[in-house]
Amino acid sequence: MTAVIAATHLSKWYGHVLGLNDVSLEIEEGITGLLGPNGAGKSTFMKLATGQLKPNIGTVTVHGRRTWNTPGIFRTIGFCPEPDAFYDDMTGFEFLTGLLRFYGFSAKERRERAARALDVVDLTGDKDRLIRGYSRGMRQRVKFAQTIAHDPEVLILDEPLSGLDPLGKRKLIKVIRDFRSQGRTVLVSSHVLPEIEALTSRIVLIHQGQILAQGDISMVRELIEAHPHQISVRSSDPRGLAARFVADPAVLKMTFDPDGRTFVVETRDRDELFGHLAEAALAAGIEIEEITSPDDNLQSVFEYLVGK
Amino acid sequence: MATVKERGYRHWDGRLVERRFPWLPIARTGVRLAFRKKGFKFAFAAAFSPATVFLGLLYISERIEDFKALVRTNQNLLNVSPNYFKTFLTSGPFLFLLVLVLVFASAGLIAEDLKHSSLQLYFARPLKKRDYLIGKLAVIAFFVLIITALPWVLLVVFKLIFAGNFKFIAAYPWLPLSILGYAVLLTVFLGFYLLLMSASGRSTRYVTVLIFFVYYFSAVLALWIKGIFKTPYAFLVSIPANLQQAGAVLFGQKPPQPFSPVWSFLVLAGICVLSGIVLTLKVRSVEVIK
Numbered sequence: 001m002t003a004v005i006a007a008t009h010l011s012k013w014y015g016h017v018l019g020l021n022d023v024s025l026e027i028e029e030g031i032t033g034l035l036g037p038n039g040a041g042k043s044t045f046m047k048l049a050t051g052q053l054k055p056n057i058g059t060v061t062v063h064g065r066r067t068w069n070t071p072g073i074f075r076t077i078g079f080c081p082e083p084d085a086f087y088d089d090m091t092g093f094e095f096l097t098g099l100l101r102f103y104g105f106s107a108k109e110r111r112e113r114a115a116r117a118l119d120v121v122d123l124t125g126d127k128d129r130l131i132r133g134y135s136r137g138m139r140q141r142v143k144f145a146q147t148i149a150h151d152p153e154v155l156i157l158d159e160p161l162s163g164l165d166p167l168g169k170r171k172l173i174k175v176i177r178d179f180r181s182q183g184r185t186v187l188v189s190s191h192v193l194p195e196i197e198a199l200t201s202r203i204v205l206i207h208q209g210q211i212l213a214q215g216d217i218s219m220v221r222e223l224i225e226a227h228p229h230q231i232s233v234r235s236s237d238p239r240g241l242a243a244r245f246v247a248d249p250a251v252l253k254m255t256f257d258p259d260g261r262t263f264v265v266e267t268r269d270r271d272e273l274f275g276h277l278a279e280a281a282l283a284a285g286i287e288i289e290e291i292t293s294p295d296d297n298l299q300s301v302f303e304y305l306v307g308k
Numbered sequence: 309m310a311t312v313k314e315r316g317y318r319h320w321d322g323r324l325v326e327r328r329f330p331w332l333p334i335a336r337t338g339v340r341l342a343f344r345k346k347g348f349k350f351a352f353a354a355a356f357s358p359a360t361v362f363l364g365l366l367y368i369s370e371r372i373e374d375f376k377a378l379v380r381t382n383q384n385l386l387n388v389s390p391n392y393f394k395t396f397l398t399s400g401p402f403l404f405l406l407v408l409v410l411v412f413a414s415a416g417l418i419a420e421d422l423k424h425s426s427l428q429l430y431f432a433r434p435l436k437k438r439d440y441l442i443g444k445l446a447v448i449a450f451f452v453l454i455i456t457a458l459p460w461v462l463l464v465v466f467k468l469i470f471a472g473n474f475k476f477i478a479a480y481p482w483l484p485l486s487i488l489g490y491a492v493l494l495t496v497f498l499g500f501y502l503l504l505m506s507a508s509g510r511s512t513r514y515v516t517v518l519i520f521f522v523y524y525f526s527a528v529l530a531l532w533i534k535g536i537f538k539t540p541y542a543f544l545v546s547i548p549a550n551l552q553q554a555g556a557v558l559f560g561q562k563p564p565q566p567f568s569p570v571w572s573f574l575v576l577a578g579i580c581v582l583s584g585i586v587l588t589l590k591v592r593s594v595e596v597i598k
Contacts, residue, residue, distance in 0.1 A: 047428075050431075050432045051431070051432075052427075052428060052431045052432065052592075069436070071330070071433070071434040071435055071436050071439075072434055074432055074433050074434050074435075075434055077432065078432075079428070079429075079432035081425065081428040081429065081432070083424075083425040083428075084424055084425065085424050085425045085426045085428055085429045086424050086426070087337070087341065087420065087424070087426070088424070089341060089344055090341075098333060098337050099333075099429065099433065101332070101333035101336070102330065102333050102430075102433040102434055102435055103433070103434065146429065
C-alpha cells in the first residue's frame with residue numbers, strides 16, 4: 001500500500017540541539033498515533049510534514065510531493081498546531097472564513113464551509129462570539145474546525161485533545177474516527193496515552209528524535225520481549241495456585257496483593273504462562289476469578305521502551 | 309461496514325492550483341482588524357486634517373479677493389506651488405499623524421502572529437513566506453497611499469477646479485508624479501521599518517512604544533551629535549530628517565540639510581535592506597526547541 005506521508009532519513013537540528021535524527025517513516029491511510037514525551041520530536045516531525053520547517057537532511061513527502069516550499073500541497077492537508085493560534089478580536093466564524101480565503105473559495109462557499117466545520121465541533125451557537133471570550137475547550141475546538149474546514153485528505157493533529165473536557169474529548173475522538181472511515185489519513189500526536197488508545201492501535205513511538213517502535217500495539221509488544229509482562233490473577237486460593245507453577249521457567253517474579261486474593265506474576269513469555277496457569281488451575285481444581293494485565297496499555301509500552 | 313483498507317484509499321489526484329494573489333487574505337485581514345482597534349478611526353480621520361487645511365487654503369488662494377482681510381499680513385501663505393505641497397507632506401505634524409495611524413494599523417501585524425503562534429496556521433496553507441510579508445506590507449501600503457497619494461493628488465485636481473484653468477498643471481506637470489513618488493518612498497520605507505519593529509516583540513504595546521521611540525529618538529540623537537561634532541551629516545541618523553531630505557528631492561525643492569540627498573536615500577535603503585534580512589529570519593514557524 002502506498003504511504004501517504006513518507007519520511008526518508010529525516011533529520012532536523014536547531015543549533016546544537018537535535019530535533020529529529022535520521023527518521024525514516026511511512027504512514028498509511030487511517031489513524032496513526034505519534035507518541036512521545038515532551039521534546040521527543042513529535043512537533044518537529046509534524047512541522048516538517050506540514051512544510052513549516054526545512055529538513056537539514058532527508059525528505060518528507062505527502063502524496064509523493066515534498067512539503068517544503070510547496071504551498072499548493074496544503075490544499076490537501078489540514079494542520080492543527082498545539083499552541084493557540086488565533087486573532088482574539090475575530091469571531092470564530094470570521095476566523096474560519098478568513099483562513100478559507102487562502103484556498104480561493106467563493107464567499108458563499110467560505111460561509112458554508114465555515115458553518116459546517118463549526119457545526120462538526122458544536123460551536124454553531126458561539127460562532128459569532130469573539131474568540132477572546134472562548135473557553136480553552138472552545139478554542140481547541142475552533143482550532144480543530146479550521147483544520148477540517150477546507151476538507152483536507154490528510155489531517156495532522158498536534159495534541160488536539162488537550163484542554164478539552166471529557167465530553168468534548170469523546171466527541172472529538174468520534175469526529176476523528178469518522179475521518180478514518182471516510183478513507184482519510186490522520187496523524188495525531190499526544191503524550192496522553194489513553195487519548196491515543198481511544199483513537200487508534202497503530203502507533204509510532206518517538207523519543208529523543210528517533211523512532212523507537214512502530215506498528216500495532218501488539219506488534220510493539222513483540223518488540224519488547226526483553227521486558228517482563230505483568231499478569232494479575234484473582235483466585236479463591238491464590239497461594240495454592242501460585243505454588244503449582246512457581247517453578248515454571250516462564251515466571252520471573254511473583255508478588256501477592258494485601259487483599260489475599262490476588263497475585264501478580266512477571267513473565268517474559270505471556271502466552272506460555274497463560275497455558276501453564278490454565279493447566280495448573282485445572283489440575284488443582286482452583287477457580288480463577290479474573291486475569292488482567294495491568295501493564296497492557298500504551299503507557300507501559302512507552303515506559304519500557306524509553307527505559308523508565 | 310467495510311474497513312478503510314477494504315475500501316481503499318482515495319488518493320488525491322488533483323492539480324495544485326496556486327492563487328493569483330495569495331497575499332490578499334493577509335492584507336484584507338490586517339486592514340479590517342486595524343479599523344476594529346480602539347481610537348483608530350479617530351486617528352485615521354485626523355490624518356486627513358492636513359489635506360483638509362490645504363484644501364481650504366487652495367480655495368482661499370483662488371478666491372483671494374474674497375479673503376483679502378484675512379491674508380493681508382502673509383501673502384506667501386497662499387502662494388501654492390510644489391514647495392507648498394512638499395512643506396505640508398514632509399512636515400513634522402503630517403508625518404506624526406501618518407506614523408500614528410500606521411502604529412495603530414501595523415504594530416500588531418507580526419507581533420500578534422508571534423504572540424499567538426499564528427504563523428503556523430498561515431504556513432500550513434497555500435502561502436509562502438514571501439506572500440505573508442507582501443500581505444503585511446500591503447496593509448501599510450494601503451494606509452500610506454490612502455493618506456498621502458490619494459488626497460494629495462486629488463488636491464491638485466481641486467486646485468485646477470478652483471482655478472478654472474490648467475495653468476498650474478501646465479507649469480508643474482510632474483507634481484502628481486512627485487506626490488506618488490513620495491508616497492511610494494514612504495510606503496517602502498515605513499513598510500519595512502514598521503514590520504521590523506512589529507517583528508521585534510510579541511506585545512503590541514511594546515512595539516508601539518518602540519516605533520515612536522526609535523523614530524523620535526533618532527531625531528534627538530541627530531541634534532545631540534550635531535551639537536557635539538557641529539556637522540550637518542549628523543542628521544543622517546534621523547529618520548524624519550532623511551525622509552524630509554529625500555522628499556525635497558522628489559518635489560524638486562532645495563533639501564533642508566546642506567548635504568547630498570543621495571546619502572539620505574542610501575540610509576533609508578540601508579534600513580530597508582536590514583529590515584528585509586531580519587524579517588526573513590524572524591518570520592518562520594515557531595521552533596519547537598529554543
